[in-house]
Amino acid sequence: MSASQADPVPETKKSGSVLDERSKFMLGRVLTYGILVLAVVLIVFPMYWMISISLKLPREIYRTPSLWPQVFTLENYRILIADKGFLRPILNSLLVSTVVTVISVLISSFAAYSMVRFRYRFKGVIGRIILFAYLTPTSLLFIPLSILMARLQLGNSLHGLILVYLTFSLPLSTWLLQGYFRGVPRELEEQGMIDGLSRLGALLRIVLPLSAPGIAAVSIFTFTGAWNELLLALVLVTSETERTAPLALNYLITSDVLPWGPLMAGAVISSVPLMVLYFIAQHFMVQGLTAGSVKG
Template sequence: MATRKASYWRKMVLIYLIVIMAVIFALFPIYWMIRSSLTPNKIMYEVNPAIIPRQLTLNHYKELFTETTFMRYFKNSLYVATLTTLISIVISVLASYSLTRLRFRFRPLVSRSIILSYLLPAAVLFIPMHVLISRLGFIDTKNALLIVYPTFTIPYCCYMLISYFRTIPASIEEAALIDGCSYLQVLRKIILPIAAPGIAVVMTFSFTLAWKEFLYALVLTTSPSEQTVTIGIASFRFSDQYIWGLLMSSSVIASIPTMFLYLLSQKFMIGGLTAGSVKS
């Protein structure tokens, strides 16, 4: 008995050590970003910086908000990411439901094509995209990103939602169809409430993909008034000189929308899972 207890506690200690190390590994970059954003320059550039700075300051945030145009980049990203997410969700919900429940020719081909289009890297497509956007007359506008971003967010959303819709029993829809509902009514009144947790997750990832995108924003927009937050953060680097205070403080501000959305979607997911589709 004593040997079993000792073995059990050794396993638990080992598990907790691994978990603690993993948490530190994951959270330390976030801590260092926040720490650097609050550290004065004279301390930040020391040869051996301390883990906990001996002095804190808000001067980097003050400079960021008063002496730079960072908030304009922030607003542009918020505009692009929000509209991209809405467009992606509407199209992907309709497409995923159709591919899951409706029967038509070339349905497997369309489904595979969606997955393959998501696998194509942006580095391969940004030149054709630049040519297309130039011919459409949207070059150097943030609306150009609204055309390009759905090309990788919609395939991702469809891939995730197709898997989620397949887990919903078809018998629920068949009963509604027998009662006289159309496919759109079934989707709106039955499928969407049940699939709300999955849609919340997909919305969160779609927003994150659009928010953090860099390459297309760099290639398709050149005016500071049209560029997004990722370009704004990169603008605080001049040749081989890094303005770490502004880089870290802008990174903290840029992290807030996605962090807030993850927390919000987590609560929504819990509510959707507990509500379910069972009548009380």
């Protein structure tokens, strides 16, 4: 009798524990989605505010701030493009960023491959120098670089700007690509060389294709860094025709009253190429970052 009377007690405890687990699960999901929604708002709202300001009249911007433009206007974009000639800096930034990305990825691929696959004296020292060059702040080098560019007669030119950007992008690209190349089995290259490939052929036909997600991620990081860079361009470029997009936006500020409309319109136009690039390459970005975290 005592055993039969005690049977319902474990069932009650079991049902209570199941309810507790379900409530904890639902609470965890609610907190997770709440945090995700908060993160999305924090990320998207500045972009929305930037676009909203770019579509407002000046009196709305300075007198009646609101989340939604009362009168939509493209006057800020007209001023920026027609009066300020902002398309020329966009093209300059596109040229500089593309050239820097192509040259940096090409050279750093060979450098990273040699660091991973070959054995030679002072390889460890060279690797530390590359890492040190990557970690060196730009603010410590812009004065020596400006003097060097002036003596080489490369100041105030896109060629000099590309050369200077390469000094910062090459160490980062080389350091990142080493992790991806280490993840490619050495046996695949050896098998390819047994079948008749040279060392260069093994790199071009085996290592680089297998490291394509990592190369895509490095390319995007390099392009973004060159596209957004301001300090070196501010020091090295003085001609209006050679300005990059961030530099042209900086020169829009000419008085105590900031031209928020054209500034936000310029920020929107400058963001479009990067948004398109990240949207196209987002799949490679995820694969590249994941591979780098595992292979490095």
